[in-house]
Each structure stands twice: as C-alpha cells, then as structure tokens.
Amino acid sequence: xxxxxxxxxxxxxxxxxxxxxxxxxxxxxxxxxxxxxxxxxxxxxxxxxxxxxxxxxxxxxxxxxxxxxxxxxxxxxxxxxxxxxxxxxxxxxxxxxxxxxxxxxxxxxxxxxxxxxxxxxxxxxxxxxxxxxxxxxxxxxxxxxxxxxxxxxxxxxxxxxxxxxxxxxxxxxxxxxxxxxxxxxxxxxxxxxxxxxxxxxxxxxxxxxxxxxxxxxxxxxxxxxxxxxxxxxxxxxxxxxxxxxxxxxxxxxxxxxxxxxxxxxxxxxxxxxxxxxxxxxxx
Amino acid sequence: xxxxxxxxxxxxxxxxxxxxxxxxxxxxxxxxxxxxxxxxxxxxxxxxxxxxxxxxxxxxxxxxxxxxxxxxxxxxxxxxxxxxxxxxxxxxxxxxxxxxxxxxxxxxxxxxxxxxxxxxxxxxxxxxxxxxxxxxxxxxxxxxxxxxxxxxxxxxxxxxxxxxxxxxxxxxxxxxxxxxxxxxxxxxxxxxxxxxxxxx
Numbered sequence: 001x002x003x004x005x006x007x008x009x010x011x012x013x014x015x016x017x018x019x020x021x022x023x024x025x026x027x028x029x030x031x032x033x034x035x036x037x038x039x040x041x042x043x044x045x046x047x048x049x050x051x052x053x054x055x056x057x058x059x060x061x062x063x064x065x066x067x068x069x070x071x072x073x074x075x076x077x078x079x080x081x082x083x084x085x086x087x088x089x090x091x092x093x094x095x096x097x098x099x100x101x102x103x104x105x106x107x108x109x110x111x112x113x114x115x116x117x118x119x120x121x122x123x124x125x126x127x128x129x130x131x132x133x134x135x136x137x138x139x140x141x142x143x144x145x146x147x148x149x150x151x152x153x154x155x156x157x158x159x160x161x162x163x164x165x166x167x168x169x170x171x172x173x174x175x176x177x178x179x180x181x182x183x184x185x186x187x188x189x190x191x192x193x194x195x196x197x198x199x200x201x202x203x204x205x206x207x208x209x210x211x212x213x214x215x216x217x218x219x220x221x222x223x224x225x226x227x228x229x230x231x232x233x234x235x236x237x238x239x240x241x242x243x244x245x246x247x248x249x250x251x252x253x254x255x256x257x258x259x260x261x262x263x264x265x266x267x268x269x270x271x272x273x274x275x276x277x278x279x280x281x282x283x
Numbered sequence: 284x285x286x287x288x289x290x291x292x293x294x295x296x297x298x299x300x301x302x303x304x305x306x307x308x309x310x311x312x313x314x315x316x317x318x319x320x321x322x323x324x325x326x327x328x329x330x331x332x333x334x335x336x337x338x339x340x341x342x343x344x345x346x347x348x349x350x351x352x353x354x355x356x357x358x359x360x361x362x363x364x365x366x367x368x369x370x371x372x373x374x375x376x377x378x379x380x381x382x383x384x385x386x387x388x389x390x391x392x393x394x395x396x397x398x399x400x401x402x403x404x405x406x407x408x409x410x411x412x413x414x415x416x417x418x419x420x421x422x423x424x425x426x427x428x429x430x431x432x433x434x435x436x437x438x439x440x441x442x443x444x445x446x447x448x449x450x451x452x453x454x455x456x457x458x459x460x461x462x463x464x465x466x467x468x469x470x471x472x473x474x475x476x477x478x479x480x481x482x483x
Binding site: 027214225261 | 325338455482
C-alpha cells in the first residue's frame with residue numbers, strides 16, 4: 001500500500017503529460033473505435049432526411065465562438081453536408097458577434113465540396129445584435145430583421161429568399177451553440193411560433209438541455225464531440241460524404257483520455273483510503 | 284510543416300498558453316494579455332459595425348428616421364456613469380431594458396421552462412423511465428422544501444432527492460470533462476495537422 005500513498009503525491013505535471021500523450025497518440029495512430037449512434041442524433045438525421053426537397057428551407061444558426069470550435073464545427077460541417085446532399089436550401093445566420101466568420105468558413109468549405117451556389121442554394125444572413133428580438137422578428141418577417149445579408153446585399157435581390165418569409169417557410173431550425181442560446185430558440189421560436197428546433201451543443205451544456213428532449217421542445221440533439229462524431233458516421237453511412245471525419249478521429253483520443261482519467265480517479269481514491277489508513281495506524 | 288504565418292502565430296499562442304501547465308511564465312502572461320486585448324478590440328469593432336452603424340447611424344443619418352434619436356439618446360445615457368453627478372441618469376436606459384426585457388421574456392420563459400416541463404412530467408404511458416422521472420422530480424423538489432424540518436417521510440424523500448441531484452452533478456461533471464478533453468484534442472489536431480502536417 002506504500003506505493004499507493006506515494007502515488008497520491010505524484011507531480012501534477014506527470015498527470016498532464018500522460019493526458020497529453022493519451023490525446024496525441026490515437027491521433028497519430030487511429031484506433032477506429034466503434035461509435036454508437038444515439039437516438040437523439042438519429043432523430044435529427046431522420047428529420048432532415050425527410051424534409052421535401054421542393055419544400056421548406058433549413059435555418060442553421062451558427063451560435064458559437066472560436067473557443068468551442070473543435071466540438072461544434074464538425075457538427076456544422078456534417079449537417080451542412082447532409083443538407084447540401086439532399087439539395088435543401090440553407091439559410092445561415094448567427095446570434096454571436098464572432099459567428100459570421102465561422103459560418104462563412106463552414107459554408108465555403110462544404111459548398112465547394114458539393115458545388116452549391118450562393119444565393120440559390122444557401123445564404124449567409126450574418127449577425128444581428130439582440131437575441132430575443134431577432135428570433136421573434138424572424139417569426140414575423142425575416143427581411144425586416146435582416147435587411148441585407150452578410151455581404152450587404154439586399155435580401156430582395158437574393159433569389160432563394162423570395163420563397164422564405166418567416167418560420168412558415170422553415171422546416172427546421174438547427175442551432176449550434178456553446179451557450180444558452182438554444183433555450184432562447186425554444187422560448188421564442190418554439191413556444192410562440194411552434195417552430196421545430198434541433199440543437200448541437202457542447203458537452204458542458206448537454207446535461208442542461210436533456211429536459212427539452214424529453215418534452216419534445218427539441219426534436220433531437222447533438223451533444224459534444226460524441227454527437228458530432230455520430231452525425232459524421234450517419235452522413236458517411238448514407239454515402240453522402242467521404243470527407244475527413246474530424247470528430248470521429250477525435251473520439252479515439254477522447255476514449256483513451258477518458259480511460260486514463262478513470263484509472264487516475266480509481267488510483268486517487270485508493271491512495272486516499274490507503275493514506276487515511278496509514279495515518280490511523282500511526283495515531 | 285506549415286509556411287503560413289497565421290498558423291505560426293496560432294502555434295506560438297497555443298504553446299504559450301499550454302506552457303502554464305508547467306509553471307507560470309512570461310510567455311504565458313504575454314499570450315494571456317494579448318488575447319484579452321485583441322478580444323476586446325475585436326468585439327468593440329464587431330459591435331460598432333453590427334450594432335451602432337446599421338441600427339443607429341444608417342437609420343438616423345442616411346434614412347433620416349429621427350425616431351431613432353430616442354434609443355440613441357437612451358444609449359448615450361449609459362455613459363453618464365462616468366460622471367458622478369449625472370450617474371443616476373444611467374438608470375433610465377437600464378429601467379427601459381429591464382422593463383422591456385422582462386415583459387418580453389417572462390411569458391415565453393414561463394411557457395418554455397415551467398409549463399412545458401411540468402407537462403413533460405405528466406404522461407399517459409406508464410413506463411419504468413416515467414416512474415423513475417416522476418420519483419426524481421418529487422424527491423428533488425422535496426429536498427428544496429425548507430418550510431418544514433427534514434425528518435420522517437420528508438427526510439426519506441429528500442434523501443432520495445440528494446441521490447438524484449448527485450447523479451445529475453455526476454453527469455454534468457462527466458460531460459464537462461468530455462468538453463475540456465475535446466478542446467485539447469482540437470488543439471492537438473491543429474498542431475499535428477495544420478502546423479506539422481503529420482496527420483491527414
């Protein structure tokens with residue numbers, strides 16, 4: 001038991017080093033551990049899969065900032081790939097000031113892969129300040145909230161926006177966020193206008209949003225890197241994309257790091273009880 | 284290895300911030316202060332271009348809609364906080380924001396977070412998960428019932444409530460660990476792919 005007591009006094013930098021190694025090694029040599037698709041992610045995929053092509057658009061709200069990029073950006077890419085494969089019109093916007101650049105990056109990447117045209121297949125409305133007035137305003141007339149798109153072009157001059165006036169013309173709102181913005185979408189778009197909403201959230205926020213799944217206020221949810229990975233798997237399995245699955249590769253590292261953390265938690269607890277016993281024996 | 288100067292800047296910043304894991308050092312301090320300064324400048328420019336220009340300057344000076352003088356004036360009153368004598372004026376826009384915000388959000392939040400959630404605990408299908416959920420809701424609520432001493436039945440119920448709360452905390456903590464590890468993986472992918480080019 002002496003070694004356990006010694007282990008409890010290990011330099012924290014050794015722990016950091018081991019966690020770092022556990023994150024990096026699987027990236028260099030992927031293990032391709034299986035990823036199980038959960039019900040809530042499957043529901044988002046199935047819903048988008050069943051939107052009629054000539055029907056309503058998908059409103060993708062890129063409500064995250066660069067600090068949550070590794071978790072949330074793969075979700076945005078996977079959902080865009082799904083929408084563009086199905087020829088669905090995508091209206092992209094953001095409720096975060098730093099969002100337009102991220103949205104532009106995602107749209108640029110995926111539109112180039114599928115040869116989609118700006119103004120015909122997708123549009124980037126950009127950012128407007130205020131969260132609740134923007135969400136409520138879209139319910140009345142999207143062109144009154146976003147007079148111009150992200151590039152100062154009048155929405156009246158953008159072809160695909162002729163058919164999109166408010167939530168009546170939007171089949172699904174997908175909010176990708178690392179904050180409480182999805183709650184605002186529920187409070188103002190779902191409660192008031194009955195708009196169907198799906199969310200992609202960081203793992204930190206996921207536990208807070210589960211109650212909204214049970215009540216049906218979210219039709220489905222992608223939680224953290226795992227949720228992003230599941231959607232990537234679904235998109236690939238359906239033959240919609242052969243692009244690099246960033247989140248899925250990351251999940252190997254995630255699993256190995258979790259394993260290391262579990263080992264440390266077990267050892268830490270054993271060391272704690274061992275040192276307590278040693279102290280008692282000394283007394 | 285990347286020849287893009289932007290990537291190199293990001294790499295230096297990443298390594299600088301990670302160097303704190305060894306110990307506090309001047310490179311970490313430099314990166315931290317640079318981040319705070321750049322973030323502030325970036326957000327000031329963003330709010331100016333996305334807020335002040337389209338929402339105040341253009342309607343007022345190009346479209347000559349003088350109705351916008353009212354919100355513009357209210358907004359300027361926020362700056363009265365910098366002059367002690369007139370600091371009380373900053374309460375006017377705050378009162379407006381609080382009043383309008385409360386009126387806008389109370390009915391919506393009541394509907395979304397209380398009524399819909401209460402409805403969610405009432406089901407016509409009697410399943411195991413439903414029973415677990417209803418017991419959890421009642422037991423957790425009983426833990427937060429402070430008008431009576433927790434003894435007898437209330438002690439048992441609140442004890443069960445604590446178990447549910449702990450499970451909730453555990454799930455949240457697990458998810459938090461997952462989120463933080465994801466950020467580390469994101470940085471590792473950046474260093475290995477975008478900088479060193481040793482992974483696809």
